[in-house]
Amino acid sequence: MGGTVVTIEPDFLDELGRFTAALNRQTTSIRQGDQQSPRVGEGLTFSDYRRYSPGDDTRRIDWKLFARTEEYFIKQYEEERSLTVHLLVDTSASMDYGDATSHKFEYAAKLGLGFAYLTAEENNDFQFCTFRDRVNRIDTGQSNRGELLSLIDQLNEMTPGGTADFESALEAYAERIRSRSLVVVFSDCLADPEALESGIAALARNDADVLLVRVVAPAERDPGVVGDVLFADPESDETRRSYFSGSLAETYQSRLDAHIDSVSNRVTALGADHVLINTGEDYFDSFASIWLQ
Template sequence: MIDPGFLDELDRFDTSLKRVSNAMLQGDQRSPDVGEGLTFSDHRRYTPGDDPRLIDWKAYARSEELFIKRFEAERNLTVHVLLDATASMAFGEGDLNKFDYGAKLGLGFCHLTAEDNNDFRFSLLGDMPDRIDTDASSRGEVLRLVDQLNETTPSGDGDITAALEEYANSIHSRSLVVVVSDLLFDPDDVAAGLTALARNDVVVAQVLTPEEIGPETTGDAIFEDPESDAVRRTYFGGTAARRYNDRLQSHLADLEERCQALAIDRELVDTGGDFFDTFADLWLGARLGDERRGRS
C-alpha cells in the first residue's frame, strides 16, 4: 500500500521544470499577486489542497459552493504520467513491489507539478490507456489518486505499442511525458510506442526488482508467469542463471539503444534502492533534459 506521507518529503525538491511548452495558454508561476495580469477563463470546483486565494467568494455567495477561478495564463506546462498496470508490475513483496514503487514515482511528479501551478494527467497503461485523474491538478487530486492506486490490481499482458500510440494522439501541446514500466515487452514494440511520443520530452523509468535484476535463487525452483499464470518447475543455477543474465542484459541494452536513438531519457530503477534517491535522479533528469539535448 502507498502511504501518502511520502509526498511531504518531496517538498524539499525544487518544483520548477524549466521546459519549453508550445501550449496556446502560456502562464506565470504562482505569485503573491494571484491573477495579476492574467485573463479570467472559467471556474472549476474547489478541491482540498487548492490555493484558497483563487476561491471566487462572489460565486460562493450565489451558490454556497466553492469554485476556483481559472485564468488563461494559469498554467504553462502539462506533465503526463503513464503507469504500466499489466500483471508483471504486480511482482515484488512489500516495498519492493514494482507497481507501488512506480506509482509513487508518478505521484511524485504530479505532486511537484501541482505545487508549481502546472497541470498533470495520470493514466494507467494496459491494452489501451486509462486516464484516472479528474483534471484538478491539485494536492487534493494527488491524494485521491493515492487512494485509487491502492485499490488497483495490475492485470493482463497489455499492448504497449497501441497504448502509447493512442495516448500520444491525445497530447495537443509540447509536454513532459513520464512513462513508468518494467518494459518487459518486445523492444521493437516499446520503440514503436515511444516513437509516437517522441515529439514531446519523454522520461522512461524502467522499474525492476532486485530479484529480477540479479536472482539469488539456486537449486530447484518454481517460476510463475504473472501474465499467463503458466508455471514451470526447473533447476536454476549455473548455466540457467548465466543464460537468464545474458538475456536480461541483452534486453536492457536493446531498450537503451532504442531510447538513445529517439533522444529519450531512460533510467533503470531498482525497487530495492532508496526511493527518494531514485526520485531525485529522475526529477533532475527531467529538469535538465532539454539542456542535455541542446548540447548533443
C-alpha cells in the same frame, strides 16, 4: 512475491513536501513556472520584466532589481507556455512483483505521484494515467493536493493484471496530446523491444519530450534461487520447471541485460530518455536521480 497489497499512505504527500524543500536547497538552477529542466526548458530566454502581482511565484522576483528600485518585478521568458506532464503507470501483471518495500507497481506509482506533486508545485498541469492494452486517465484535471489524495486512494485499490500492449496503447494516447508536453512512462518494460520502440516513437513524433522509467526489482536482477525451481509467467499463467544453477543463472542475467540495453538503445535513438531504477533503492534517492537528471 505477487499479490502484494499496495498501501501508499496519505502522509506520503508530507514526505514529498519535505523532500521538495530539500531539493530546492540542493539545486542551483531554480525551476520557473515553466519547469525548466534539461528535457523541457531548452530555448527559454529572458524577455522582459513586469510588476509583481499578488499570487505570482515569488521565486521569479528579480531581487537584484528590487535592491536598486525597491519595487518587485517578475522575470518573463519568451515562449512561455503551460506545460502538461503526462504520467503513465503500467498495471500489467508483471508489475505485481517484489516485496513490501520493493514492489514494482507501488514503487512506480509513487514515482508518478512524485512527478505529479512537483508538477503542481511549479504551477503546471498533470494528467495521471494507468495502462495495459489502453491508457486510462484517473485524475480529474485539478492538479492539486486533493487530487493527489484521490489518486492515492485509487492506486491503493488497483491490482495489476493482464498483458501490456505498449504499441497500441501508447500510439492511441499520442493522438490525444495537444499541448507542450512531457510524457513519463513507468514500467518494467517486459515486452518485445520493438513494440516498446513503436509506442515511444508515437509519443516522440507528437513533439513531446518522452522519458521511460524502467523499474526492476532486486529479485529480478538476482533471483537468489538454486536447484529445481518452478517459474511462472504472471501475464500468461504458463509455468516451466528448470534446474536453476550457475550456468543458467548467468544465461538469465545476460539475457536480461541484453533486453535492458536493447530497450535503452532504441528509446534513446528516438531522442527520448531512458532511466533504469532499482526498486530496492531508497525511493527519494531514486526520484531525485530522475527529476534532476
